Amino acid sequence: MATDPPPILTRGLTKKYGRHQALSGVDLEVRPGEVFGFLGPNGAGKTTTIRVLLDLIRRDSGDVRVLGHDPRTAGVRARRGIGYLPGELAMGSRRPARELLVYLGRLRGGVDEARIRELAERLDLDLSRPIRGLSKGNRQKVGLVQAFMHDPQLLILDEPSSGLDPLLQQEFLGMVREARARGRTVFMSSHVLSEVQDVADRAAIIRAGRMVALEDMDALRERSARRVTIRFGAPVDREEFAAIDNTRDVTVDGDTLRCMVDGSPDALVKAASRHTVLTLDSEEPDLEELFFTHYNNGAWEEAGRDAA
Numbered sequence: 001m002a003t004d005p006p007p008i009l010t011r012g013l014t015k016k017y018g019r020h021q022a023l024s025g026v027d028l029e030v031r032p033g034e035v036f037g038f039l040g041p042n043g044a045g046k047t048t049t050i051r052v053l054l055d056l057i058r059r060d061s062g063d064v065r066v067l068g069h070d071p072r073t074a075g076v077r078a079r080r081g082i083g084y085l086p087g088e089l090a091m092g093s094r095r096p097a098r099e100l101l102v103y104l105g106r107l108r109g110g111v112d113e114a115r116i117r118e119l120a121e122r123l124d125l126d127l128s129r130p131i132r133g134l135s136k137g138n139r140q141k142v143g144l145v146q147a148f149m150h151d152p153q154l155l156i157l158d159e160p161s162s163g164l165d166p167l168l169q170q171e172f173l174g175m176v177r178e179a180r181a182r183g184r185t186v187f188m189s190s191h192v193l194s195e196v197q198d199v200a201d202r203a204a205i206i207r208a209g210r211m212v213a214l215e216d217m218d219a220l221r222e223r224s225a226r227r228v229t230i231r232f233g234a235p236v237d238r239e240e241f242a243a244i245d246n247t248r249d250v251t252v253d254g255d256t257l258r259c260m261v262d263g264s265p266d267a268l269v270k271a272a273s274r275h276t277v278l279t280l281d282s283e284e285p286d287l288e289e290l291f292f293t294h295y296n297n298g299a300w301e302e303a304g305r306d307a308a
């Protein structure tokens with residue numbers, strides 16, 4: 001395992017659309033057997049990077065290796081090692097989903113129909129319905145089945161959770177964990193941290209075509225800032241809470257306290273426990289807010305400004 005090449009490696013990857021610089025020197029190294037979250041706001045360059053990895057578009061410069069091959073010259077055999085979920089599945093056939101999946105399975109060297117049925121059942125997908133006319137959510141399920149069905153060594157998933165309701169999202173995360181348990185590598189993009197935070201081992205952040213962060217998810221979770229609102233049984237004194245080290249932006253409005261907590265809420269919870277707590281809400285900030293907090297040395301704004 002240790003000698004396996006990185007399933008995904010990019011060095012100085014650049015791509016322009018006309019005069020628009022979509023990627024400006026992207027360096028990525030995904031390790032064998034990990035779940036890697038590729039995060040960034042809309043338009044950051046996630047889909048462009050993924051399309052280069054699959055040779056759906058060609059890079060302008062830089063070095064790229066996927067499962068040890070340059071995607072520009074990798075053959076069909078190398079492609080079979082990859083399961084790909086596109087951001088938008090462009091399909092308009094009148095034929096049932098089952099036929100398409102069986103056909104794609106043949107192209108990948110043969111996939112047991114029982115495996116297709118099992119995945120469809122897990123995702124609650126009706127295989128007899130024609131592809132044309134499927135809702136966005138059902139198309140996403142067809143896309144997931146075809147990506148996972150041949151148990152590929154590397155899964156490249158572009159916004160996999162979009163269109164899935166919370167229960168199916170959990171089912172999908174279960175499929176990702178099982179793939180990892182079998183030693184597979186999963187690379188998944190998202191514009192929201194919460195979609196990858198429970199399952200990813202590491203996450204990279206791309207913004208305006210540049211990598212601005214690479215994080216171990218455990219470290220990120222530990223440092224993660226949370227917006228906390230506590231309603232007490234009686235009015236409280238702001239000073240008591242403003243003095244807590246890792247608590248900031250503290251406001252008190254009668255019996256309601258609002259603040260941001262960096263890292264563990266332990267000290268805040270202990271302070272709160274001296275009063276009667278009626279409700280406690282803890283909300284994760286969005287991706288930009290989170291990384292703005294972490295990269296408060298200016299790296300985050302710089303990355304945005306340079307590329308703007």
Ligand SMILES: Nc1ncnc2c1ncn2[C@@H]1O[C@H](COP(=O)(O)OP(=O)(O)OP(=O)(O)O)[C@@H](O)[C@H]1O
Pocket residue numbers: 017020022040041042043044045046047048049087191
């Ligand atoms: N075919 C194209 N022609 C011109 N510009 C494009 C094309 N595809 C993408 N872009 C631009 O390149 C930038 C990166 O787009 P990309 O789709 O890779 O972003 P993304 O991170 O995947 O965002 P999203 O989540 O919105 O898809 C954006 O500014 C986008 O408008």
